[in-house]
Amino acid sequence: MDAFKSLEAIACPLPLSGIDTDQLIPARFMKRSRADGYGDYLLHDLRFDDLGQPRPDCPLNAPRWQGARILVTRRNFGSGSSREAAVYALVDYGFACVIAPSFGDIFASNAINNGLLPATVSEEDCEALLAGLEDGDCIARVDLEACEIRAANLVIPFRIDPVWRTKLLNGWDDIDLTLSHAAAIEAFQAKDSIDRPWLVPRLRKS
């Protein structure tokens, strides 16, 4: 995974609350292999009408937000299912950071595992940022070392779990880290099999 230190890019405002994972990627699109890319499915039913034409009122379709890599949106973003495809769709579309007042828990950990920064800001700062991006310049700078967003003449602090921050800053992959604890995992299982003789399921003979 690539390290994330800072990012300067177009920031697209999406002033909706509760954008859930079913909207981020509708269930019918989840059969594709990752290698084929999920970007064209992102927010599909918000972006396209029944005939597959781009909806003009969706900010993602506006010329000024083309190439956006930062998304600014309202509370409870990514609530809902554990589908990592929701993060694949954002990342494959080009987003590297989502700014919102709150995130679905599972979505946020999926985001970290794919190098996507979920930056939590206060409701007031979020509203100010949304308004600023609508009216002014659409470039934002996100600094993960300082936990700070600069855009539209605003300087806004954001929150992220310190462990997640370290992981993103270093581009760490959990599996290698975990495998370095193989001996501890072995020892745990050896002791646990004595402590909990009832753990392993066995089908009864009927």
Place this chain on the structure above:
Amino acid sequence: MSTRAEAGPRTLFDKVFDQHVVTAREDGQCLLFIDRHLLHEGSFHAFDKLKARGARIARSDLTFGIEDHYVPTRTRDLGVIDPAIANMIRQLRDNTAAHGLRLFGLTDPAQGIVHVVGPEQGLTLPGLTIVCGDSHTATHGAFGAIAFGIGASEVAHVLMTQTLWQKKPKRMRIRVEGGLAPGVFAKDMALSIIATIGADGAAGHAIEYAGSAVRALSMEGRLTLCNLSIEAGGRCGMIAPDDTTVTYIKDRPYAPAGDDFRRGVEDWMALASDPDAAFDREVVLDAHEIAPIVTWGISPEDAAPITANAPDPDRMSDTARAAHVREALDYMGIRPGQPLTDIAVDRVFIGSCTNSRIEDLRAAAAVLAGRRARVPGLVSPGSAVVKRQAEEEGLHRIFTEAGLEWVDAGCSMCVGMNGDLVPPGERCASTTNRNFRGRQGPGSRTHLMSPAMAAAAAVTGHLTDMRPLLAGRTTGLTGEN
């Protein structure tokens, strides 16, 4: 049995969490051992990651596959369904076969929705850590397990290491005290909680449900309650094991037997939160005040008693909330202030891991018996086991004589991955867990409610307070006189 990671009084969550810590880092990250890993068709991304590393599964004896998300409900023959959907099922078959995993496949007499099958087969036990690539894994917390949904990267991590890095979340207790009124169910309790605290009200928290109304619930009711923890934003929801739990587990096909069972019961009964354990947050609800609930919007927090009216965004001071309500009513095609009982429905769906167990079907059948549905509808039992039992009790005849379709077990119209869809613009009274825009199909409109309420909506053709329809009838719920 457990080594105490911390001295002092501990919560149920702490006790289970501490026992699974393989190693703890200074920054608070703990490597947790995982006791059960359940896989469905969506696991193909994780198996692809495994393949890319040439890795094997660490503990195939703790890993189980279940066909549920994409399975057809009107045939068991993959040859006659959409090839892209059949391919999703075949991928799971290939992946589980390649790693020698037990698979509950389409024709297995124990097949069903993962969160119904786990408890039913005795795979779900108190004190376990249980994960699955599905957010409603919280369901299994009804047994006093730490159970939560994970994404594909985490699924791959568990397959390869049988562990996960987790930071201890905050602890929140939700107590519901007193008795539920007749015709009020666990689903109403859960939706009331979500409407009270918000769809992100429990974010960052592990929930423990307690109080006399929770204790009085059957295992089925407890599963429904814990199932909806994720809709309140909680990572997991738990209930301390008690006699109800142990009685349910005993003699299940995969449950421990003999000495192992006795030893297990001893361990499980010690898990309850210590009397003076501290919680980061506590919410208390009065069970008497809970009425039958329906949702009117596009988030589970958009819920109100069936006797209420839809909200009016013009009367709201919170601009962000007013904007959401406007969006929601517009999408749902509901007028501000419209009485909820005025809303006509186009179809009903009774099923999903929230409400497809035998008690749910009995409650729906109690309303439907001897009546005709005015709208079409689908009844999909949570598992093949539930299906057989319902048929032994004759419930299927009540459904079909009412004009509803009685089909096989699977996720079905909860998520529509198998092609069971609500058509665009149509309104469905649904016993599922998510009323998100387009959840049951593009352009679909979902109202969440209990099985008895969905049955009543079928009978009248609109959202309905089912209490008068239930008068003088028994729902067959455990503990009901």
